[in-house]
Amino acid sequence: MHPSTTGVADAPAPVPSPRRRLITPRAPARPSTAAAVHSVSAATTVLLGLVGIGAMIHEPVLIPPLAASAALVHSAPTLPLAQPRGVVIGHLIGAAAGFAVLAAAGSSPWAAALAAGLTLALLTLARTPHSPAVATAVVTVLQSPAPARFVPLLFGSTVLLVLTGYAGSRIRRTAPRYPAYWW
DSSP states (O other), rough: OOHHHHHOOOOOOOOOOOOOOOOOOOOOOOOHHHHHHHHHHHHHHHHHHHHHHHHHHHHHOOOHHHHHHHHHHOOOTTSSGGSHHHIHHHHHHHHHHHHHHHHHOOOOOOHHHHHHHHHHHHHHHHHHHOOOOOOHHHHHHHHHHHHHHHHHHHHHHHHHHHHHHHHHHHHSSSOOOOOOOOO
């Protein structure tokens, strides 16, 4: 038809747009029984080792953030959160932020929340992701440990976690190699 008779121009048929394929996120595949037993056994062994060290020196060495770090190192060894830089330096940053906030604001849930936020900011700036380190800042503020004892024990514990992750990934041939990078 002519546009003057109907008032509407004949337009070409619309071209169908390519459909975007939406990717539905899924949970990771379930590990094999051997892999699960290996990672759970390794994490449990290192945590029991920390408890044993603490019992020998009459000082609590196992703190909740270290249990979370052990889970990352032994169950998700290829994630950036599990790498040695994040585990060791991250916890030290968390402790430093916790002690700084503790000195400035005292021990309270408000100060602990502030220390957590400060730690997250510092971890981001340092390109050292490790979420359990944020919890180390909280523990530091709420428990007020003696820095001269706490920091060396924390450092030694994180190094032990990394070394057991390294050793554990070499024991089982099909395990992912840990670390993906050292620094």
